[in-house]
Amino acid sequence: MQPVLNIDDVKRVEVALTREGVSVSELMHRAGLAAAQEVLELGEMDNVVVLAGMGNNGGDGWVAAEALRAQGANVTVVSPVEPDALPGDLPRQVAQSAVRAGASVLVGPSRDELDDLLATADVALDCMLGTGFHGEVRAPFDIWIECLNASTARVVSVDVPSGLSAQTGLAAEACVVADMTVTMLALKPGLLTDDGRDVCGAIVVAPLAEQTDRLVVDEDPVAWRTDLADYLEALLPRTSAVDKFSRGSVLVVGGSRRYPGAAIMAALAAARMGAGYVTLATPASAAAVAQAHLLEIPVVPLPEDADGTLTADARDVVCKLAERSSAVLVGPGLRVSGGTCAVVSALLGMDVPLVVDADGLNCLARLTNGALPQYPEIIRRSAPLVITPHRGELARLVGRPAGGVSSLSDQLDAARDIVWADGGSELVVVGKGTATCCVSVERAVLPKPGPAALATAGSGDVLAGMMASAIAQRSEADVDPALLAAYVCEVHAYAGTLAAERRGSRAVMASDIIDVVGVASDAVDAHVAYPDGPAGE
Template structure:
């Protein structure tokens, strides 16, 4: 897994590197060489425009420009001020050295002059604004960014595309759209979520020093980004010696007259994910409708009110059914009422491995007055508990209903607040967003996100059914519950890719994801196994 560090933690790693003998000057030179190397590896790169800001990010650009010139490329640096006037000592020194080496400079160009420079370039090296940027882009960089994006050149950004917050993933009014981002030392949260997903392109991490890996781990990463090989230890082992009883049984509880489709999709997803036996428990008012859509899945009708919402009388029956299930999912389409709160409470008290989604989470919020972290007794249990909130639901659970989290960093912070208050190893919060974090007491794991095709109603119901299914297949036990949850998220994401290839990125509906689960599972597990073999081979060679 790759460590993901907050921007402030990256600064601390830089300080620690200087303490072990890697100077700030050496770091800047290594960063510039790393960026130059990526440009050199681009096919057909002969002419490079290097747009430098006034800080250390610009210093990286000056170093890269000199290195590229030495390798025979045509280089043109664009800078807002004369190199001798740069305020930072180190950035000024490397700029002066580059000019002395023959790097040509265009200082403070007009828009037309910049367009002329870009017209002659194959590649733009973006070194305008670094990881310290936040807020709105100021002149002249706002105009420069517009010119870069309109140029048609391939763009390599150094550390972060200019205009993007490396911490929040939110872009200013102007932001470079890069083909490749060479980020230094470690991944940052903003590169992986929200606007970062649109503007970073491919991401390459340049460690810069042999001590970096150790120092990044010691810096307590905010999260870990998974590689496929990481999933080998949590995958369900394939065997021909199985039957429907040994592949796990899932109980799905949810639904209402207003939302009968959500539990249907969750139950179908649980079956497609490989559970041997799935049972759906819904209000009696919609049981017949659900049965018509589920030929393979038994449907149990539960007591409900005139609006087709579960009543408190259903709680005891649900708790009894949970005793014979390998895992239980509660919440999809359930609505929030006194009855549904009673059902969720009963399942929390049960010994069944439990996944809570959708209105099950809203019931939990109602139980805890919107501050789940103040009521750890509700979630502290011996069996696994997986919560799967999107940002709005997470806000309602963590005292932020009016201002829910708006970035991956805030998602992780809210999820940690919940799991740390619980303090047990059996709880995982799967915080869903443009990037998803699977957060436990010990770590936060970031699966690779799926395509925009997943942004459709019912996608979360499908994921929750898949989650309960996989939990059932591992017997409700996993030595690394957040990694198992991340694997399910990654399969869900790849199911979105498979469905989009068949139906188009805007044509995918939640039911299409269900039909792609089996193919996606096989593909992810096969690739994970191959990645593991490659890692083992490289380790033997080393």
Template sequence: MGMQPVLNVEDIKAVETRLSDAGVSISELMHRAGGAAAQEVLRLGDVSRAVVLAGFGNNGGDGWVAAEELKAAGVDVRVVTPCEPDQLHSDLARMVAKAAVEAGVVYVVGPARDELDVLLGGCDAVLDAMLGTGFHDAPVAPLSIWIDALNSSGARVVSVDVPSGLSAQTGHAPGAVVVADVTITMLALKPGLLSDDGRDVCGSIVVAPLAEQTAKLVYEADPVAWRCEATDYLDVLVPPTSVVDKYSRGSVLVVGGSTRFPGAAIMAAKSAARAGAGYVTLAVPEPIANLCRTHLLEIPVVGLPADADGTFSNEARAQVAQLAERRSAVLVGPGMCVTGGTVGVVSTLLESEAPLVIDADGLNSLARLTSNRLDEFPELLRRKAPLVLTPHRRELGRLVGLTDATPNSLTSALEAARRIVWADGGSELVVVAKGTATACVGVEIAMLPKPGPACLATAGSGDVLAGITAGLLARGVETESLPTLTAFACEVHGYAASIAQERFGTRGVMAADIIDCVGLAVDAVEDRAAFSGADDMAPSDEDDARN
């Protein structure tokens, strides 16, 4: 199983239209969607009584079809509807609801809260078919009350297409939202299911293609991003060998730090070493060099000229350029602060021939250098060697002039990152747009690595990711594989955090704890990719609807 396409909601509608043109009508799609939803309820196991919460539109229509299918499978099913079936907003939903009633499906119109509580408390599973992918506001009564009742019931929940109350596009839930155990989404993944509030409420996500033409049409719809699977990393794995020395494993230069933030540079250097680089050097302002040496027994520390405020001075540029020569990868930015001197250091490294990762204050220096419009200075980023920018959403907004409208969703982060990579137009540039769902955005593709746990939201975590990225980049990579390599770095980061969480608890993890687990995480993610690749070679009878 390779990457899974992610489509914007408007593109899903276009796929539906093209399926209709190909002979699969919207009515047929509703029947297949309802059937797929019913099967997902039955897969929960031990379902003898079920409740379907059906809304006014086509999502509710899917629910009515599912109810008829569940009844045919011997399940005692009740549909809860806000109005009589002949008053539903959608013509198609009215048609399938009428068919379900004629087939003997029992329904309840607008029950009182206590009546609904009894219904939900006495069933084995609930199908949430209240609000679909077109919804993006806060739910209103009665559906907002139903959502609260459902979440309070403790029932097992399967949501159709998207948990009701969640925007399938932005991942935001401004009001009441269903917390599902399983979300069965139709045709393809949507951005909101994978990011922000979607991560908390979707449960496990199952994709139902609904038609054999779907895969081709989804691909032609130009997916906004692709969700990574383990096998996608096979291209960037390094074959194991004992014929190796510290230089052949890659050499990394980390440039950063200040008297105010010495720890960020130290953590980034350690992370690069833990990610597998054989030789790491840390270059910092001279006033903190001895402090850094006491924390880094294995990593040489070079003190560079500094201004009175303990940051790099302009005189540091020549030494930085010299140190960057013949390095397998360079990382600049962690803990560096933004001054005339640090802006000069970043500018110097952009002119170097080494693969380069720019993070934290390196990015803020870029923003200052371009007056917050990096997308209008593509010549600054054009270079032969790989370039990776690793902004979180606020830094990303700063880079493209969105300081008053910081990207607040996966969708808006993808749009902002693409302004940078498309202005540059070269395959040597990737923007790693960090967030609840991180996107590794290149000129041809945006990849969504498996997200890590919430304990990554801690000071210094970004410095660790930057170090991992530089350490892996030092292995060497073809520019067309750069999005894959950065996605691999993100998965290593997330896996290391999961290991650390086992040791220190969900809220107790600090960035240094993640560093200690990086080496184990590299091995684990590589092993998973290798084993998944072997599994893909074997025949499988797995149901195509379960992706």
């Protein structure tokens, strides 16, 4: 797994490195050399343009310029001011050194001059704005970014594409779209989510010092990005010595007269993910339509009110069914009412592995007055509990205003508020978004996100069914619950990719994802077990 650090923690690693004798000047040199090295590895990059800003990100660029010139490249550095006029000591010193070494400099070019220069470039190094960037991009960089994005040069961004917040992943109106980002010391959350996913290109981490790995871990990374090989311990069993019950039985409690489909999709996804026996319990008036869609899955009708939503009387039947299940999912399509809250509350009080999604989470928000971290006793239990909120649901659970969870960084913060309040190892918060985090009290795991095709109604219901299915199949095993949850997200993501290939990237609907869950999980498992292809091939 690769550690991911918040920007403030990156700065602390920088300070720790200086304490261990690696000065900021030395770090800047190594950063510039690392960027230059990546350019050299692209091959045949004779004409290089370096767009340098006024801070240390610009300093990295001047160092790279000098190094590339020493390797025989034609290098022109574009700067807003004369090198001697750079305000920071370090950037000024490295700029003066690059000029002494013969780098050409173009100061404050017009748009046309910059366009002409970039037209000659094989590669452009983007060193305008790094982690010190804030607000909207000011002149001249807004214009430089437009010119760069319009050019045909390969773009290598240093540390972070200029205009992207490396913390939030949100891009300013002007933002570089890079082919590659060489980021210093460690991954940052903003590179992995939202606009960051579109603008970073390939990401290379430059550690800069041999102490970095240790110091990064000392800073308690905000998350860990998984590699496929990390999932080995999370794979679902493939033994032949099973029957349909020992393969895991899942109870899905969901649906309403208004929303029968969500629960149907969750039940189907649970079956496609490998559970041997799935049961759907749904309000009576949703049961007929559900049964018509579910040939292999028994549907149990439950007491409902005039709106076709569960009443509290459903609790007894639900709890009896739950007792016989290896895992339960509650929520998809349920709606929020006194009755549904009573059912969610009863399930939370049981000793059965539980996944809470969608309206199950909204019930949980209501049961805790929109402040779940203040009522940890409601979710404290001995059996596993996985809650799968998207950003809106997560905001509601922790009492933030609508829109108050708007980045991966916010997802991680809010999820941590919940798991730390709970304090138990049974709880995982799967904070969903354009990138998803699986957070337990032990650590936060970031599975590889899927395509935007997953942003379609019902996609979350599919994930929730898959999650309950995986937990049912691994109920006996000692596996890191956050890793197991991340494995399920990884399969969901890959199913999204397969569905997009099959249906077209904008055409995927949730049932298309369900159709390929099985082949996606086989493919992910094969990659995990045999990263270099099956043995003997």
